[in-house]
Amino acid sequence: MTTLDILVVATHPDDAEISVGGTIARSIRQNLRVGVLDLTSGEPTPHGSPKIRIRETETASQALGLTWRRNLGLPNRSLEASLDNRRALAEVFRATRPRMILAPYWQDVHPDHVAASALCSDARFWSKLSRSDLDGEPWWPPAMLHYLSIHLRIQPEASIVVDISDEIESKMNSVQAYQSQLVAGREPSFPTVVDDIRDRARYWGWAIGKAYGEPLLNQEAVRVDGLSHFLQ
Numbered sequence: 001m002t003t004l005d006i007l008v009v010a011t012h013p014d015d016a017e018i019s020v021g022g023t024i025a026r027s028i029r030q031n032l033r034v035g036v037l038d039l040t041s042g043e044p045t046p047h048g049s050p051k052i053r054i055r056e057t058e059t060a061s062q063a064l065g066l067t068w069r070r071n072l073g074l075p076n077r078s079l080e081a082s083l084d085n086r087r088a089l090a091e092v093f094r095a096t097r098p099r100m101i102l103a104p105y106w107q108d109v110h111p112d113h114v115a116a117s118a119l120c121s122d123a124r125f126w127s128k129l130s131r132s133d134l135d136g137e138p139w140w141p142p143a144m145l146h147y148l149s150i151h152l153r154i155q156p157e158a159s160i161v162v163d164i165s166d167e168i169e170s171k172m173n174s175v176q177a178y179q180s181q182l183v184a185g186r187e188p189s190f191p192t193v194v195d196d197i198r199d200r201a202r203y204w205g206w207a208i209g210k211a212y213g214e215p216l217l218n219q220e221a222v223r224v225d226g227l228s229h230f231l232q
């Protein structure tokens with residue numbers, strides 16, 4: 001398996017695009033090796049099917065320029081932070097050796113998202129253990145940031161906001177790929193879910209004095225390599 005700079009762990013196909021699609025596209029443009037690991041198929045849903053979701057996911061990945069994407073095949077709607085699931089995720093961390101993990105935020109109304117967030121923290125810890133029977137060599141992903149979902153309508157303080165002004169159209173194209181989830185069967189009048197996603201990106205752009213942004217939150221202090229990081 002390829003090694004990655006950034007691994008985005010998404011509970012369902014479409015979560016990565018909705019929350020950090022712009023960050024993914026920007027990171028790829030900056031020549032970082034970015035991967036997305038969807039934990040579940042996301043199915044069943046009212047207007048989707050496994051086949052439709054796979055096709056939508058491929059279209060979305062192309063819109064972002066993603067070349068590494070996998071699905072761990074864990075059970076949708078009943079995802080648990082179990083030992084077996086922790087093992088499966090820790091083995092992906094060991095295989096891809098990401099320098100940063102983007103994980104779901106720890107508070108959510110969707111139980112799968114809460115479980116996925118806990119799984120990321122737990123698997124990160126297990127990944128580093130020596131003298132374990134996990135596949136692969138021990139690896140401690142040095143950074144883990146969390147992204148916000150759209151289910152829980154809260155706006156916590158962001159630790160950092162990524163400027164995605166140049167990537168907003170790539171993000172929205174990737175979001176639009178999920179017609180079965182975000183368009184089918186929904187009222188077409190303003191504000192649609194797609195409008196909400198764009199407007200939230202605009203809000204976070206406003207927060208940093210730019211056109212569009214995406215927030216990331218951290219449980220640990222954010223390490224920077226000197227203050228030159230902020231002098232752009």
Ligand SMILES: [Zn+2]
Nearest residue numbers: 011012015113
């Ligand atoms: Zn989701």
